[in-house]
Every structure is written in structure tokens, then in C-alpha cells.
Amino acid sequence: GQQVMQIPQYQHVQEGEDFTTYCNSSTTLSNIQWYKQRPGGHPVFLIQLVKSGEVKKQKRLTFQFGEAKKNSSLHITATQTTDVGTYFCAGPAAGNKLTFGGGTRVLVKP
Amino acid sequence: EAGVTQSPTHLIKTRGQQATLRCSPISGHTSVYWYQQALGLGLQFLLWYDEGEERNRGNFPPRFSGRQFPNYSSELNVNALELEDSALYLCASSMAPPGGGLFFGEGSRLTVL
Numbered sequence: 001g002q003q004v005m006q007i008p009q010y011q012h013v014q015e016g017e018d019f020t021t022y023c024n025s026s027t028t029l030s031n032i033q034w035y036k037q038r039p040g041g042h043p044v045f046l047i048q049l050v051k052s053g054e055v056k057k058q059k060r061l062t063f064q065f066g067e068a069k070k071n072s073s074l075h076i077t078a079t080q081t082t083d084v085g086t087y088f089c090a091g092p093a094a095g096n097k098l099t100f101g102g103g104t105r106v107l108v109k110p
Numbered sequence: 111e112a113g114v115t116q117s118p119t120h121l122i123k124t125r126g127q128q129a130t131l132r133c134s135p136i137s138g139h140t141s142v143y144w145y146q147q148a149l150g151l152g153l154q155f156l157l158w159y160d161e162g163e164e165r166n167r168g169n170f171p172p173r174f175s176g177r178q179f180p181n182y183s184s185e186l187n188v189n190a191l192e193l194e195d196s197a198l199y200l201c202a203s204s205m206a207p208p209g210g211g212l213f214f215g216e217g218s219r220l221t222v223l
Contacts, residue, residue, distance in 0.1 A: 042214040043153065043212075044214070045213060046211075101152065
């Protein structure tokens with residue numbers, strides 16, 4: 001079955017620095033979605049990418065969908081303490097089953 | 111506009127008992143998804159309901175079941191509870207077909223003793 005993998009599993013970032021988290025699917029995706037889950041909270045939808053090579057920005061967050069539509073990345077610039085949480089990517093498998101990656105847990109050092 | 115609501119927030123059961131979790135989707139959403147999130151881990155797909163029908167299920171044993179009601183609310187039933195069923199159970203809703211993401215509730219934390 002489809003597998004979605006994310007690296008790194010953990011990311012310790014100094015406040016103000018940039019970082020990138022990566023998402024890879026074993027199959028070609030029709031779209032890729034990103035979610036953020038704050039500690040103790042529930043996943044919150046951030047964005048969906050549909051087109052090959054698509055790039056979308058939300059303030060300090062830049063999302064990219066790979067040309068082959070099998071990978072994606074999330075880049076955060078000038079990390080802030082509010083960026084703490086786990087970032088999940090998710091892609092649809094057969095039968096509309098949205099498969100989530102294992103997530104990248106982001107910890108920010110002030 | 112109200113978001114996805116789940117109840118109960120917390121539930122404590124003992125091994126062998128049954129648990130019932132409930133979910134009300136966002137108004138206008140006809141699809142409901144259930145996910146299991148064990149402590150500190152990722153989201154595992156359980157079930158997808160749309161228009162009252164079960165459309166897909168994940169790799170979970172049959173003792174995990176559910177249904178969707180005519181008002182699109184849903185419940186998840188877990189029979190013969192085992193210790194490893196302890197987890198956060200998340201319900202999400204979307205328009206059907208999903209496009210534009212899932213909207214999650216705050217979850218029901220099930221503890222099996």
C-alpha cells in the first residue's frame with residue numbers, strides 16, 4: 001500500500017533560523033496536504049498543493065510539490081516559538097484514504 | 111460557524127469493555143473520517159463515511175466499527191477493548207469528495223486500563 005514518509009522525525013531549531021522538512025510518497029499523488037498539530041492539540045489543515053512543481057507561501061511558510069508529484073517540502077524562515085508543533089504531510093490513497101506521514105516534530109530554542 | 115465536535119473528551123475503560131465515541135461534522139460536510147493517534151505517534155486511518163455509507167476502512171480489526179447517521183454525525187465503536195487501544199481518536203469532516211483538507215475535532219482520549 002501507499003506509504004508516506006517524512007524526514008526528519010525531530011527538528012530542533014534556534015529561534016530565528018530557517019529549516020525544511022521533507023515528505024516522500026511511494027506513489028504519485030493527486031495532491032499533497034500539510035497539517036500542523038500543536039502540543040496537546042488537534043491537526044489543523046494548512047494547505048493543499050495540486051499541480052506538479054507548485055509553490056505556495058503562507059507568510060514565513062513555503063510549501064512545494066515536486067515535479068513528479070511524489071514529494072513535497074515545507075520550509076519555514078525565521079522560526080518563531082509559535083512554530084512549535086508537529087507538521088504532517090498527507091496524500092490521498094485509493095478510496096479517498098488520506099494517508100499521513102509520521103510527522104516532523106519541531107522544537108524551538110529561544 | 112461551529113467546527114467538528116467530539117464527545118466525550120476523555121473516556122476511561124477497562125479491558126474487554128466497549129467504547130462509543132461521537133462526532134458531529136461541520137455543517138454542510140457529508141464526509142466523516144476517523145483516525146487513531148497513539149501517544150506521540152502519527153495518524154492511522156480507521157474509517158471513512160459519506161452519505162451514511164462506509165466507504166473505506168483502514169487496517170484495523172472488525173471490533174472497530176462505526177456508522178454515520180442521516181444528519182451526518184457519526185459514532186465509532188470499539189468492542190473488546192485492549193490496552194493498545196489507548197489513544198487519541200480524531201474525527202474529521204470534509205466536503206465530498208475531499209478537496210481542501212480535513213477539518214479535525216479536538217479528539218476523544220480513550221484510556222484502557
